[in-house]
Structure formats: C-alpha cells, structure tokens
Amino acid sequence: MTKTIDFYFDFISPFSYLAQVKLPDLARRTGCVIEYRPIDIPEAKIAAGNYGPSNREVVPKIKVMxxxxxxxxxxxxxxxxxxxxFACSDWxxxxxxxxxxxxxxxxVTAAYHRIWGIGIDPRDQNELRGCAEDVGLDADALCEFVRSPAGQGEYRKARTQAYQRGVFGAPMMFVDDQIFxxxxxxxxLESYLLD
Known part of the structure; x- marks a missing residue:
C-alpha cells in the first residue's frame, strides 16, 4: 500500500523551502505520495501555546539560523x-x-523557487499569476480562488485541521503515527519509509 507523506509547510518558511528541494525525490525513491498541506506558522505557534517572540526578534538565534x-x-x-x-498567505x-x-x-516547487530562490515580493500578485502560469495553471482561476470566501474557507479549514493534529511549525512531515x-x-523520514 502506498504511504502518504503529509507535508505541512508555509511559504514564509525557508526551512520548508529546503525540505521541498529534497522531498519529491525522497517520495519517489520510497514509493510515497506527498499531500501538500499549507499552514500559517505564526498561527500554528499560538495554537500550540507558543507565545514567544518570532525568530527574527531573537538576535543570537537569527544569527545562527x-x-x-x-x-x-x-x-x-x-x-x-x-x-x-513575508506576506505569503495568498500563496x-x-x-x-x-x-x-x-x-x-x-x-509548491516553483513558488518556493520564486520566494526563497529569487527573493521576489510575495505581495506582488503578478508574481503569483506568473508562478501559476509557469506550471500550467489558470492564473485567473487561481487568483479568484484565493480571493473567494470558498478558497479562504478551505484554507482556514486546512489550518484548523493541522493544528488539531498537533502541527506547531514547518516543515512537518507526518507518516502513519510518526512526525518529522x-x-x-x-x-x-526516509529511513522510516524504507523499514
């Protein structure tokens, strides 16, 4: 039976970008599929009871990071x-x-390349449209979804389900009862999948 890697990410996260660089090949090597599950990291932290400052506010930590x-x-x-x-909610x-x-x-691969590889401004809707077009998506339909109550509702529901599952940050990968x-x-993760 094919296993699923639930990949919780936020485009605000450079570590999620780095995970996405390797995760698709890992999934192919192990015969898994990836379920992409976007979250909102600041919201996830609060949902988990973490009211501490963001990484950007802790100077020694940000230097090492x-x-x-x-x-x-x-x-x-x-x-x-x-x-x-870091305005990545639309993405x-x-x-x-x-x-x-x-x-x-x-x-997700193309978006991460634009946001963290090139360093675009995620607030620029032309960048979002261009990313959609680059991967063969209908940019008008994508932007309409993002602006719609239905799209925002789906995103809110996805985040709520993630936090109920115990997601507190990103990237997080869930397989079976294991969390990475x-x-x-x-x-x-790969060792677990190959066992």
Whole structure:
C-alpha cells in the first residue's frame, strides 16, 4: 500500500523551502505520495501555546539560523535569497487550488523557487499569476480562488485541521503515527519509509 507523506509547510518558511528541494525525490525513491498541506506558522505557534517572540526578534538565534540556512542551501546547491516580504498567505491558499488541480508539487516547487530562490515580493500578485502560469495553471482561476470566501474557507479549514493534529511549525512531515519536524529530519523520514 502506498504511504502518504503529509507535508505541512508555509511559504514564509525557508526551512520548508529546503525540505521541498529534497522531498519529491525522497517520495519517489520510497514509493510515497506527498499531500501538500499549507499552514500559517505564526498561527500554528499560538495554537500550540507558543507565545514567544518570532525568530527574527531573537538576535543570537537569527544569527545562527542564518548561518544554518546558508549551509543547507550550499549543501543542496540551491539559491537562497530572503524575500522582499513575508506576506505569503495568498500563496499558501493558492497551493490548495494547485492541489485541487493535481499540480501541488509543481506549484509548491516553483513558488518556493520564486520566494526563497529569487527573493521576489510575495505581495506582488503578478508574481503569483506568473508562478501559476509557469506550471500550467489558470492564473485567473487561481487568483479568484484565493480571493473567494470558498478558497479562504478551505484554507482556514486546512489550518484548523493541522493544528488539531498537533502541527506547531514547518516543515512537518507526518507518516502513519510518526512526525518529522524540520528539513534536517529527512534522513529519519526516509529511513522510516524504507523499514
């Protein structure tokens, strides 16, 4: 029976970007499918009872985190450029539209490349439209979904279900009763899937 990797991510997360660089190949190697599940990290933290400051507000932590990000990007041989803003909610919602069109992997990969590889401004709707078009999605339909009460409702429901499941950050990968948090847990995920 094919196993599913529930991949919880937020386009605000550079570590989710790094996980997405490797996750599709890992899934193919292990015969799994990925279910892309966008969340909102600040909201997830609060839902889990974490009211502490964001990483950006803890200067010693952000310094180490930045060095780690650069190391991971170099290891994975991918560009890493901080985006012009962290306003990624529309992109997260758009991932649900892409999932409904069986284009989640392509959209998420292309979106992460734009946001964290190139460093675009996620607030720019032309970037969102361009990303949709690049992967063969109808940009008008995608943007309509993102703006619609139905699309926003689907995104809200997806987030609520994630938090009820225990999602507190991203990236998180769930398989069976196992949880793997962080791009640095992909080796553990693969070992579990190959057992």
């Amino acid at each position: 930045m060095a780690d990000l650069e190391r991971w990007a170099a290891k994975y041989e991918v560009p890493l450029t901080f985006p012009a803003s 997260n919602c758009a991932a649900l539209y892409a999932r409904g069109q069986d284009q989640a992997e392509a959209f 948090w962080g791009n640095d847990r992909l080796d553990f």
